[in-house]
Amino acid sequence: MANKILPVKGTREFYPEQMALRNFIYAKVRAAAQGFGYQEYDGPFIEPLDLYAAKSGEELVKKQSFTFEDRGGDFVTLRPELTPSLARMIAAKQGELNFPVRWWSFGPFWRYEQPQKGRSREFFQWNVDMLGVNSPEADAELIAVGATFLRSVGLSPERALIYVNNRRLMDAEFDALGILSEKRLDVSNLVDRRTKMEPAKWDAYALELGLTQSQLDGLKDMLANFELWQKSDELTRLFAALEALGVKEYVQFDPNIMRGLLYYTGTVFEAFDTSGSLKRAIFGGGRYDNLLADVGGNPISGVGFAMGDVVIGIILQEKGLVPEFMPTPADVLVTVFDESLWMKSFELSTQLRNAGIAAMVFPEPAKLPKQFKFADKMKIKIALTIGPDEAANDSVAVKNLGTGEQVTVKREAVVDTVKALMN
RNA sequence: GAGCCUGUAGCUCAAUGGCAGAGCGCUACACUGUGGCUGUAGAUGUUGAGGGUUCGAGACCCUUCAGGCUCCCCA
Numbered sequence: 001m002a003n004k005i006l007p008v009k010g011t012r013e014f015y016p017e018q019m020a021l022r023n024f025i026y027a028k029v030r031a032a033a034q035g036f037g038y039q040e041y042d043g044p045f046i047e048p049l050d051l052y053a054a055k056s057g058e059e060l061v062k063k064q065s066f067t068f069e070d071r072g073g074d075f076v077t078l079r080p081e082l083t084p085s086l087a088r089m090i091a092a093k094q095g096e097l098n099f100p101v102r103w104w105s106f107g108p109f110w111r112y113e114q115p116q117k118g119r120s121r122e123f124f125q126w127n128v129d130m131l132g133v134n135s136p137e138a139d140a141e142l143i144a145v146g147a148t149f150l151r152s153v154g155l156s157p158e159r160a161l162i163y164v165n166n167r168r169l170m171d172a173e174f175d176a177l178g179i180l181s182e183k184r185l186d187v188s189n190l191v192d193r194r195t196k197m198e199p200a201k202w203d204a205y206a207l208e209l210g211l212t213q214s215q216l217d218g219l220k221d222m223l224a225n226f227e228l229w230q231k232s233d234e235l236t237r238l239f240a241a242l243e244a245l246g247v248k249e250y251v252q253f254d255p256n257i258m259r260g261l262l263y264y265t266g267t268v269f270e271a272f273d274t275s276g277s278l279k280r281a282i283f284g285g286g287r288y289d290n291l292l293a294d295v296g297g298n299p300i301s302g303v304g305f306a307m308g309d310v311v312i313g314i315i316l317q318e319k320g321l322v323p324e325f326m327p328t329p330a331d332v333l334v335t336v337f338d339e340s341l342w343m344k345s346f347e348l349s350t351q352l353r354n355a356g357i358a359a360m361v362f363p364e365p366a367k368l369p370k371q372f373k374f375a376d377k378m379k380i381k382i383a384l385t386i387g388p389d390e391a392a393n394d395s396v397a398v399k400n401l402g403t404g405e406q407v408t409v410k411r412e413a414v415v416d417t418v419k420a421l422m423n
Numbered sequence: 424g425a426g427c428c429u430g431u432a433g434c435u436c437a438a439u440g441g442c443a444g445a446g447c448g449c450u451a452c453a454c455u456g457u458g459g460c461u462g463u464a465g466a467u468g469u470u471g472a473g474g475g476u477u478c479g480a481g482a483c484c485c486u487u488c489a490g491g492c493u494c495c496c497c498a
Contacts, residue, residue, distance in 0.1 A: 064497085064498085111498085113496075113497080259497095368456055368457050369456095376458040
């Protein structure tokens, strides 16, 4: 135990098995986004603190970001989110981009939070955004990208759902209840906390915020009304589009979904695992109308969502939806019979690689049982051996480790034999 | 930033304040041209770290680190 230096709190080390999961998630988000024609992009990993100070709340900048002074005296921060960078990138090329812009990204982010299940300080996040179109149909497309991802990893609508609400609808309802605009933030917060508080305490908290009893009753009626969406033209169009996009079974209206973000102005949505132990959102997003103005661009409406890799990774593992881990990408193991035949094995491996077959040579002339055991543990399905007999005949012993069958073939037939076994 | 719980072999976990253990895994051999199955034998370790109480601490106390559960927050 010479090395006692531990990883930084809240970071994860990606051993090959964890790396395989990360790459699995990456492959699935990539396929989902690109299937809808989205382009991959990325921003810087460190940004000026001011980029976030402009738009984000005090909580983020002062308490939940990795911020430091660089050697030149500038305050920089490890990016806690991508949207401000996206807004700046869009604003900078506003005149030359071909709108609507459909972009996606998957990269690392940092937030100085208390690590616990489903939350680390260093994580990967999938971001998908469409800018330049303001319509419920565009909102539906983003939700469809998310739903397509859920479907592609085997999370059926019985296991995961996307709950949808609309800020404008809620504002209209708040108006009808006579809840003033300066109380909206408090009331949104109140709605957000409803599932976390006991009903009696929640009622008391509502009255504490200055709601009248009749407003509270009205609010509760509203939050229990799952047909409320029919009053919203936007949501009616949204659900029609979701049906045509083939993902309607994943989506439900829920008036309790608010989302903490201040910049959402229309549709908001959040995906949850409905069958597991983890109560955290899988992904969430919505429509924002005013983001670009803050970084010097002309106002452009956008819609997007983000998904962290931590929660979805736990869910996929708990449900057994992660493909079997393959310890090595090698298709075959070439054994080394003894020292005199070592170079024969190297030559054979080169022949295989030239034919597009991933081949690993055992690193030393060890006992054959040891070499086969190694192949077994590495889950390699094919083992090739050149012993004295094979060397004399210019042939190779090809063993199928799945069935135990072994054949001896001429060197020139090895590639075809191996390829046949791989299928 | 606050509260509570946990930390023992590679893994999962035992051990009234009294010799640190089991299962799985690992290594070797049975088996000197072939893995899985079986049998036999073997190795595990600064009990997260540091300090204290005690004749004696894995256990009790303090500090610290890490993880988990909440609050907060979730951009």
